[in-house]
Amino acid sequence: MSIKNLHFILVRPQLGENIGSVARAIKNFNITKLRIVNPKCEWPNKKAIATSVGAKDILKTTKIYKSLEESLDDLDLVFASSSRIRKVNKRTISIFDLKKKINKKNKIGLIFGPEASGLNNDEINYANYLVKIPTNKKFSSLNLSHSAIIFGFELFKFFSKKKVNFSSTYKSALATKSEINKFLNFIIYNLDKKGFLQPNHKRNSMIRNINNIFHRINLSEQEIRILLGIFSTLNAFNKKT
Numbered sequence: 001m002s003i004k005n006l007h008f009i010l011v012r013p014q015l016g017e018n019i020g021s022v023a024r025a026i027k028n029f030n031i032t033k034l035r036i037v038n039p040k041c042e043w044p045n046k047k048a049i050a051t052s053v054g055a056k057d058i059l060k061t062t063k064i065y066k067s068l069e070e071s072l073d074d075l076d077l078v079f080a081s082s083s084r085i086r087k088v089n090k091r092t093i094s095i096f097d098l099k100k101k102i103n104k105k106n107k108i109g110l111i112f113g114p115e116a117s118g119l120n121n122d123e124i125n126y127a128n129y130l131v132k133i134p135t136n137k138k139f140s141s142l143n144l145s146h147s148a149i150i151f152g153f154e155l156f157k158f159f160s161k162k163k164v165n166f167s168s169t170y171k172s173a174l175a176t177k178s179e180i181n182k183f184l185n186f187i188i189y190n191l192d193k194k195g196f197l198q199p200n201h202k203r204n205s206m207i208r209n210i211n212n213i214f215h216r217i218n219l220s221e222q223e224i225r226i227l228l229g230i231f232s233t234l235n236a237f238n239k240k241t
Helices: 016-028 046-052 056-060 095-101 144-159 177-193 200-216 221-240
Strands: 006-011 033-037 063-065 077-081 092-094 108-112 129-132
Touching (some): 006 016, 006 144, 016 046, 016 056, 016 144, 092 095, 177 200, 177 221
């Protein structure tokens, strides 16, 4: 099973803005299947389109259902999001354990209730598992799209086959030790002239600390040139004053 077989299902959503935000949230994590059961706002919805930003394609392919049962007919495994522990004979798991319950051969549905009340117990009965996002016990209710984006991220991590590496577009090479040492010699020479490295018995310790700072932080050639320019300008300014 690939991430393409994940279906996010919104049950009785109340606000078009939240539907649009959910579409945007799931597209961030390459999830494209959105289903809506008995929306309480008009559909299609202009506010949903506005808040979806670049995810209008998700809304265009969204399927509308009259009942939750109908929306689940072609699915094999269903998880229900809930912020509350329910008095139902249904196992509740943490979202961190969601991946342990996924069978890659199954088509999977994730159902989310309306913003004000969440899923009722009859709707929860359709799920194989209840899934809870650990939150502040005194303030556990999440916005619909916030809940969806957390689920999306967890599932994206599970289905991502390649390790993701991020590389900077910064082009300046790292400064060589020779360049750093020339810069440090310039600083120490001018600090000595200003009488900064005093008293004399602490001079070597202070120089060691200065050397450690600039050798530790992986300065680039461009950064060395900038620092040289800054210190040269300050030195020239002090001479004038």
